[in-house]
Amino acid sequence: MSLTVIDRRSLLLGTLAFVGAASHGKAFASVADRDIAYVATARKGMKDYCVLLLRADGSIVREVPLTARGHDIAYDHASGRVAVFARRPGVFGVAFDIDKATPPHIFTPGKDRHYYGHGGFSRDGRLLYTSEADVESESGLIGIYDVERGYKKIGEHPSYGIGPHEIMLLADGKTIAVGNGGLDTVPDAGRENLNVDTMEPSLAFVDAESGKLVAKHAMTGDLKSLSIRHVTQDKTGLIWFGGQWEGSPSETPQIVGSAGLDRALKLVDAPGGGMDLRGYIGAMAVSNDGRFIAASAPKAGHVLYVDSETGAVVGKSDLKDVCGLSSEGEHNFAASSGFGVIRYETAQARVISEHALQDIAFDNHLRRIA
Amino acid sequence: MIAMQRLKLLLSFIVMLTLTTAVSATEPPSHLAMVQTALDKHIIPHIEALKTAAEALPPAVEAVCKTGSPEARHALDEKFAATVTAYAGVDFLRFGPMLEKGRREQISLWPDPRGFVGRQLRMLLLSKDEKLAEPGALAKQSAAVQGLPALELLMRDADVPLGPTEPAQFRCVMAQAIARNIVRVTSKVFEGWTKPGGWKDKMLNPGPDNDTYKNASESAVEVVKSFLVGMSQTADLQLKPQVDPKIRLAPPYNKSGLQKQFYAASIASLHQLYDAVQLEAYLKPDMAWMKGWSQGTWRTIESVDGAGGRAPHAKRADTPTSREVFDRMNGMRNIVANRLSIAAGLTIGFNELDGD
Numbered sequence: 090m091s092l093t094v095i096d097r098r099s100l101l102l103g104t105l106a107f108v109g110a111a112s113h114g115k116a117f118a119s120v121a122d123r124d125i126a127y128v129a130t131a132r133k134g135m136k137d138y139c140v141l142l143l144r145a146d147g148s149i150v151r152e153v154p155l156t157a158r159g160h161d162i163a164y165d166h167a168s169g170r171v172a173v174f175a176r177r178p179g180v181f182g183v184a185f186d187i188d189k190a191t192p193p194h195i196f197t198p199g200k201d202r203h204y205y206g207h208g209g210f211s212r213d214g215r216l217l218y219t220s221e222a223d224v225e226s227e228s229g230l231i232g233i234y235d236v237e238r239g240y241k242k243i244g245e246h247p248s249y250g251i252g253p254h255e256i257m258l259l260a261d262g263k264t265i266a267v268g269n270g271g272l273d274t275v276p277d278a279g280r281e282n283l284n285v286d287t288m289e290p291s292l293a294f295v296d297a298e299s300g301k302l303v304a305k306h307a308m309t310g311d312l313k314s315l316s317i318r319h320v321t322q323d324k325t326g327l328i329w330f331g332g333q334w335e336g337s338p339s340e341t342p343q344i345v346g347s348a349g350l351d352r353a354l355k356l357v358d359a360p361g362g363g364m365d366l367r368g369y370i371g372a373m374a375v376s377n378d379g380r381f382i383a384a385s386a387p388k389a390g391h392v393l394y395v396d397s398e399t400g401a402v403v404g405k406s407d408l409k410d411v412c413g414l415s416s417e418g419e420h421n422f423a424a425s426s427g428f429g430v431i432r433y434e435t436a437q438a439r440v441i442s443e444h445a446l447q448d449i450a451f452d453n454h455l456r457r458i459a
Numbered sequence: 460m461i462a463m464q465r466l467k468l469l470l471s472f473i474v475m476l477t478l479t480t481a482v483s484a485t486e487p488p489s490h491l492a493m494v495q496t497a498l499d500k501h502i503i504p505h506i507e508a509l510k511t512a513a514e515a516l517p518p519a520v521e522a523v524c525k526t527g528s529p530e531a532r533h534a535l536d537e538k539f540a541a542t543v544t545a546y547a548g549v550d551f552l553r554f555g556p557m558l559e560k561g562r563r564e565q566i567s568l569w570p571d572p573r574g575f576v577g578r579q580l581r582m583l584l585l586s587k588d589e590k591l592a593e594p595g596a597l598a599k600q601s602a603a604v605q606g607l608p609a610l611e612l613l614m615r616d617a618d619v620p621l622g623p624t625e626p627a628q629f630r631c632v633m634a635q636a637i638a639r640n641i642v643r644v645t646s647k648v649f650e651g652w653t654k655p656g657g658w659k660d661k662m663l664n665p666g667p668d669n670d671t672y673k674n675a676s677e678s679a680v681e682v683v684k685s686f687l688v689g690m691s692q693t694a695d696l697q698l699k700p701q702v703d704p705k706i707r708l709a710p711p712y713n714k715s716g717l718q719k720q721f722y723a724a725s726i727a728s729l730h731q732l733y734d735a736v737q738l739e740a741y742l743k744p745d746m747a748w749m750k751g752w753s754q755g756t757w758r759t760i761e762s763v764d765g766a767g768g769r770a771p772h773a774k775r776a777d778t779p780t781s782r783e784v785f786d787r788m789n790g791m792r793n794i795v796a797n798r799l800s801i802a803a804g805l806t807i808g809f810n811e812l813d814g815d
Contacts, residue, residue: 206815286603410808426808426810427808427811
């Protein structure tokens with residue numbers, strides 16, 4: 090592991106993200122935290138960003154303000170720790186204990202680094218892994234942080250591609266699956282993708298301890314413009330991914346698929362293809378029983394459900410601007426939208442219940458806590 | 460002389476567009492009418508203007524390469540500036556034909572903080588491969604060497620200026636190939652929009668069998684989303700580097716001194732699109748304050764030159780700071796996304812605006 094030095098400018102930016110939190114009366118008040126079912130990043134009103142801790146009925150238990158847009162949330166069940174990551178190409182992360190009314194930790198990726206919005210805890214909860222970029226070299230990285238030392242960055246692994254997006258520690262506890270989107274961004278150029286015509290997306294498997302590459306599936310040929318972004322794992326250990334098509338819209342391929350450490354990539358045969366999903370999957374989730382896979386397509390306003398046992402599409406629901414996904418119960422799912430809706434539905438796309446929050450726009454990801 | 464006439468024509472075209480799209484209606488248009496107006500008054504004319512401007516590039520490059528005369532160089536500068544500013548007017552129309560085959564990047568790979576254009580072009584020049592001049596050959600190369608930024612590099616290289624002498628021979632071959640390629644790509648974009656069954660028809664004929672737009676509201680949302688993209692791009696890429704001095708990002712076409720023209724053309728096009736879609740016509744009386752706010756915002760945005768100075772025809776008595784203009788642009792984006800579009804019955808999702 091190579092040690093990195095925290096950039097003072099980045100640290101300041103990260104700290105600023107919590108100036109609001111420290112002065113927010115309700116943010117750390119004592120609350121019945123055991124009611125918390127979900128954590129989501131969101132926009133409140135027209136321009137205020139926050140982390141929301143929610144009950145199952147969608148009501149807000151706690152709110153943590155952010156000064157910039159957040160993205161995904163990592164949760165360590167044993168310790169109750171939550172980490173939230175800045176949206177690409179942001180430079181702050183925020184971590185706090187879900188059961189305690191204590192101020193959060195702010196962490197940053199260090200000099201010449203930025204986040205891609207995702208991360209996850211190690212199985213023992215001692216380490217936090219994040220997807221990052223080395224701005225100078227374009228290389229993708231997995232940042233490693235020591236939780237007990239106040240989320241101090243202690244090392245980096247290569248992600249074996251450009252633009253790592255979602256990373257996920259697999260059920261074996263020792264392998265990290267990385268969706269290398271293949272797209273290069275630098276903070277100075279905002280969110281512009283700089284290398285669309287030469288992008289090389291891939292799904293990589295990296296040994297969490299040594300950082301060595303275990304396996305890699307590169308997108309080539311007709312799929313070279315399919316940016317792999319989001320991943321989840323089924324009960325057999327297979328990885329399911331959702332992509333973002335950066336090629337000609339008229340040539341959009343299927344954009345949901347699966348692959349294993351020793352199993353080649355295979356795309357789902359979804360009716361209407363990737364074009365029906367508007368070429369973009371915003372989040373992936375697996376049911377608690379590990380059988381059903383959900384993929385949200387916010388531009389199309391659909392959630393696609395796949396039975397991992399057969400690889401067949403078993404349902405497709407409609408919800409405007411849906412993106413956040415999480416498991417609910419054994420077989421069902423919760424979905425959140427940019428219009429403040431939390432909906433529970435089955436993998437066969439039958440709506441169980443729906444709750445709407447006023448003046449809240451849920452961001453891309455929703456994390457189950459309870 | 461002809462160049463001046465063309466420039467005048469382009470300017471009068473812009474003035475005409477501004478006048479014809481000025482807000483006059485009080486009755487809110489239907490979503491389909493909104494799309495029709497946006498297409499007829501803004502999108503198609505701007506796409507055509509880019510194609511027309513680009514068509515003047517190959518003969519202008521050829522003249523420089525044949526004569527190397529100051530007149531020819533001046534003419535090429537004018538044609539290049541006209542094409543760049545025409546492109547600035549469509550840069551945010553990132554849907555439909557512009558997205559096919561990576562055409563946007565082929566026309567204008569900017570921003571380029573990693574210097575891809577220079578790197579790729581140097582490799583191409585070292586190869587001295589004359590086959591690159593054959594029809595379609597350049598289209599198979601990196602987008603970085605296909606468009607306006609690559610042509611600009613060749614035009615502005617003071618060490619080996621384009622001209623009839625030997626050192627510039629292969630550079631002229633490349634410059635002419637690039638100019639022809641820009642014509643090819645911009646023509647494809649225009650054709651993609653206007654051919655029977657093209658993107659214009661697709662937007663005007665939404666329905667269950669339409670693979671992109673299921674109803675007129677979806678077509679209208681596409682237009683409004685492009686406006687939001689344009690506001691974000693202009694704020695983040697053109698204004699923000701002036702607000703935050705730590706940002707290192709070269710302005711667009713700065714080697715040709717076109718930063719201010721690019722900004723002016725971006726803003727003029729966005730303002731014309733804003734007027735064309737007539738979102739304010741949907742406002743109820745209690746929200747009419749937004750009209751005044753938006754007028755003030757346009758006045759502010761148009762009172763700067765995009766390079767930290769004052770615009771030649773600024774309407775505000777004082778010169779707004781870059782910070783104020785940046786904030787106003789973001790405010791405009793918020794108002795359109797979260798208030799005006801909702802008043803118009805258009806639902807633009809928080810997550811669908813850009814992928815991640």
